[in-house]
Amino acid sequence: MLGAIAGDIFGSVYEWNRIKTKAFPLFSPGCDFTDDSVLTIALAAAILDNGDYGILLKEYYRKYPDRGYGGAFHRWAKSSDIKPYNSWGNGAAMRISPVGFAFNNLEEVIKKAKEYTEITHNHPEGIKGAQATAAAIFLARAGNSKDEIRKYVETTFGYDLSMKLDEIRPDYRFDESCQGTVPQAIISFLESKDYEDAIRNAVSLGGDSDTLACITGGIAHAFHGSVPTHISQKVYEILDDDLGSTTRAFMKKFVEIKLS
Numbered sequence: 001m002l003g004a005i006a007g008d009i010f011g012s013v014y015e016w017n018r019i020k021t022k023a024f025p026l027f028s029p030g031c032d033f034t035d036d037s038v039l040t041i042a043l044a045a046a047i048l049d050n051g052d053y054g055i056l057l058k059e060y061y062r063k064y065p066d067r068g069y070g071g072a073f074h075r076w077a078k079s080s081d082i083k084p085y086n087s088w089g090n091g092a093a094m095r096i097s098p099v100g101f102a103f104n105n106l107e108e109v110i111k112k113a114k115e116y117t118e119i120t121h122n123h124p125e126g127i128k129g130a131q132a133t134a135a136a137i138f139l140a141r142a143g144n145s146k147d148e149i150r151k152y153v154e155t156t157f158g159y160d161l162s163m164k165l166d167e168i169r170p171d172y173r174f175d176e177s178c179q180g181t182v183p184q185a186i187i188s189f190l191e192s193k194d195y196e197d198a199i200r201n202a203v204s205l206g207g208d209s210d211t212l213a214c215i216t217g218g219i220a221h222a223f224h225g226s227v228p229t230h231i232s233q234k235v236y237e238i239l240d241d242d243l244g245s246t247t248r249a250f251m252k253k254f255v256e257i258k259l260s
Contacts, residue, residue, distance in 0.1 A: 001044060002251055003221020004097040006235045007199050007213030008036040014209035015068070020169055022200040027234055033243070035067040036214040039095035041243050043116060044250040047102045054082055054119045063242075068210075070176065076120060084118055088125035090181040092117045093133040094211045097218030100137025102254045109138045129178025132157040133215055136186055140223035146190050149219075159183040165191050165201055172205045181208060185215035195220045195227060221255075 013028045042060040046053040061069065061077035069077065072085050096113055103109045110131050117130040132153050139149045150161050161183055168184055175181055184205055192198035198220035202212040221227050227235075236244050 001040065001097050001101055001218065001221070001255055002232055002235060002247060003195060003227045004040055004094075004214045004218035005033065005037045005239070005247065006221075006227055006231050007202065007215070007217025008040075008094075008210045009033055009235060009238055010199050010217075011203050011209035011211070011213035014203050015211075018174065018206040018209060020204060020206045022197075022204045024200070024203065026196070026199070026231070031238070033067070033239060034210050035064075035069045035073075035091075036094040036210055037239070037243070038064045038067050039091070040097055040214070041246050041250075043095055044098040045246050046116070047098050048246070048250055048253065053116050057119065073120065082119075084120050084122035086123045087121040088123040088129075088178055089121065089176050090129065090178050090208060090211050090215075092121035092126035093129040093178055093182050093185070094214045096130040096134045097137055097214075097221075098250060098254070099130075100134040100218065100222060101141065102250075103138070106135060106138055109134050125178050128157050129182040132159060132182055132186070133218065136189070136219045137222040140219055146223075150186075150190055153186060159186070161187055161190065163187065165205065169205055172207055174207050176208060181211060182215060185212045186219065188212065188216040189219045189223070192216075192220060195224050196231070 009031050010026050012034050013031045038060050042056045046056050058077050072087055076085055099112045103112055113131040113134040114127050117127050136149050153159055154161055185202055188201035189198045192201050198216050199213050202216040203209045
């Protein structure tokens with residue numbers, strides 16, 4: 001989970017100032033947490049306390065209203081309506097990482113990813129993007145190889161993960177959809193040599209940088225078992241006390257343990 005938040009922060013300054021290179025400072029001036037981190041931590045809070053995620057989404061939105069939410073989510077969060085709005089947007093995948101860490105079998109991960117996602121993103125592509133991301137995190141956490149993760153995601157969700165980043169990067173543009181973000185984010189992880197390299201891969205595509213890096217970062221965190229200390233310390237400095245304390249509590253309960 002912390003790896004997803006770190007990816008969001010790294011990518012935040014490049015969402016509207018997109019780059020096509022891996023050579024950039026991780027903590028650029030002005031980098032900050034966005035809606036990706038806020039809604040991820042809201043989900044962590046829901047899992048920690050067995051809370052109503054729909055209610056928490058609205059509460060966290062009201063507390064952090066200017067963090068870059070999409071238009072449809074803005075309207076939903078401001079309204080009294082609790083019905084989902086059939087979104088296929090990549091917000092479904094950006095906030096789902098806690099599910100991949102909190103549940104201890106793949107069937108439950110897939111089920112819970114759907115339940116938490118369809119509160120807003122009840123379009124099949126939105127649900128698929130969240131499930132693929134959560135499954136990749138769980139499989140990485142459980143010690144599966146990159147080839148095994150690739151095969152499972154391709155077979156189960158139908159994403160094509162065969163392209164190389166060098167093939168994707170030249171023509172890739174900002175894309176808010178799950179189908180145009182999740183495969184690229186997973187490939188960024190698959191081609192990486194360590195956690196930081198995975199984040200650099202994701203940002204270098206020049207797309208929805210914070211969300212790409214958030215999705216990639218969660219998977220890379222699970223695969224490598226931790227986030228480098230110099231990165232995690234900086235992330236906690238950037239998060240406020242409430243977000244930081246919830247993140248620490250979730251990490252202690254669910255992430256800083258090994259699957260048996």
